[in-house]
Amino acid sequence: MVSTRITELLGIKYPVFQGGMAWVSTAPLVAAVSNAGGLGIIGAGPLNSDSLIAEIKKVKALTSKPFGVNIMLMMPSAPDLVTVCISEKIPVVTTGAGNPGPYMKAFKDAGTKVIPVVSAVSLAKRLERAGADAIIAEGSESGGHIGEISTMVLIPQVVDAVSVPVIAAGGIGDGRGILASLALGAHGVQMGTRFILTSECAVHENYKKFVLDAKDRDTVITGMSTGHPVRVIRNKLAKIYLEREKSGATPQELDQIASGSMRKSVLDGDTDNGSVMAGQICGMLDSVETTADIFAKLEKEFFSVFSKLSELTKFHNSK
Numbered sequence: 001m002v003s004t005r006i007t008e009l010l011g012i013k014y015p016v017f018q019g020g021m022a023w024v025s026t027a028p029l030v031a032a033v034s035n036a037g038g039l040g041i042i043g044a045g046p047l048n049s050d051s052l053i054a055e056i057k058k059v060k061a062l063t064s065k066p067f068g069v070n071i072m073l074m075m076p077s078a079p080d081l082v083t084v085c086i087s088e089k090i091p092v093v094t095t096g097a098g099n100p101g102p103y104m105k106a107f108k109d110a111g112t113k114v115i116p117v118v119s120a121v122s123l124a125k126r127l128e129r130a131g132a133d134a135i136i137a138e139g140s141e142s143g144g145h146i147g148e149i150s151t152m153v154l155i156p157q158v159v160d161a162v163s164v165p166v167i168a169a170g171g172i173g174d175g176r177g178i179l180a181s182l183a184l185g186a187h188g189v190q191m192g193t194r195f196i197l198t199s200e201c202a203v204h205e206n207y208k209k210f211v212l213d214a215k216d217r218d219t220v221i222t223g224m225s226t227g228h229p230v231r232v233i234r235n236k237l238a239k240i241y242l243e244r245e246k247s248g249a250t251p252q253e254l255d256q257i258a259s260g261s262m263r264k265s266v267l268d269g270d271t272d273n274g275s276v277m278a279g280q281i282c283g284m285l286d287s288v289e290t291t292a293d294i295f296a297k298l299e300k301e302f303f304s305v306f307s308k309l310s311e312l313t314k315f316h317n318s319k
Contacts, residue, residue: 020070119147
């Protein structure tokens with residue numbers, strides 16, 4: 001594809017991160033993405049110290065390439081997970097839902113690159129000052145926890161606001177999206193939903209089929225009233241949640257409805273009563289492929305569109 005500041009910073013072939021999705025981003029997928037030339041990232045959300053160590057060992061047994069760990073800093077287990085990443089000398093840690101500042105020196109001393117996920121310019125600037133090595137700017141098209149600003153609007157503003165490399169996330173699922181992100185000033189992309197539909201992703205087949213069958217308007221946003229909006233595919237659980245939210249249920253009552261719902265869908269395959277987190281690119285996805293095939297397709301699409309744009313430029317300049 002292309003060499004960028006982010007490929008040079010992390011020693012990876014392609015400027016493509018795999019999102020650290022809770023219950024989804026486990027060793028087989030993480031290693032497959034890293035082996036294909038991207039950056040595989042373990043989703044540490046549901047893990048404790050021991051299970052994270054076990055997952056890291058599995059990844060290391062499957063790849064010698066760089067990989068990362070995503071930590072949700074609001075989780076009670078976050079300090080312990082940070083300690084594990086430092087002791088295991090994880091090359092890259094991505095963070096969300098909190099400020100990694102208190103851990104920054106320890107990460108730096110361990111040689112770990114810290115790349116927070118942000119959904120607003122102000123947070124990007126603050127985390128750059130705290131020592132972030134790069135920033136993942138995630139638009140509201142993403143699956144799971146989201147902000148309010150769309151990717152197309154967010155990326156150029158974050159790029160203009162910080163000097164560290166920016167990784168674009170949200171609504172990116174093919175080579176066109178990668179090229180568009182680079183045109184907006186990003187140095188790489190992060191994709192989550194696209195990698196759910198891989199043969200190496202260990203989620204239940206029902207989950208994959210639900211994502212595969214979803215169309216462009218099939219995702220909804222739950223949790224707007226709680227301050228923690230989440231994009232999911234519309235199903236029985238989402239309908240109940242939205243109805244209760246509209247009727248004025250408290251955040252605590254809504255938490256009870258959602259409790260354990262991700263595990264139900266990902267591991268048990270209950271796509272009626274489980275939370276099926278996925279981004280708005282669902283309608284673009286029509287097949288389950290190997291991770292290696294996806295990267296080959298991304299590269300082909302990238303250069304195909306790049307060539308078309310080059311031809312348009314030549315035509316314009318010749319007039």
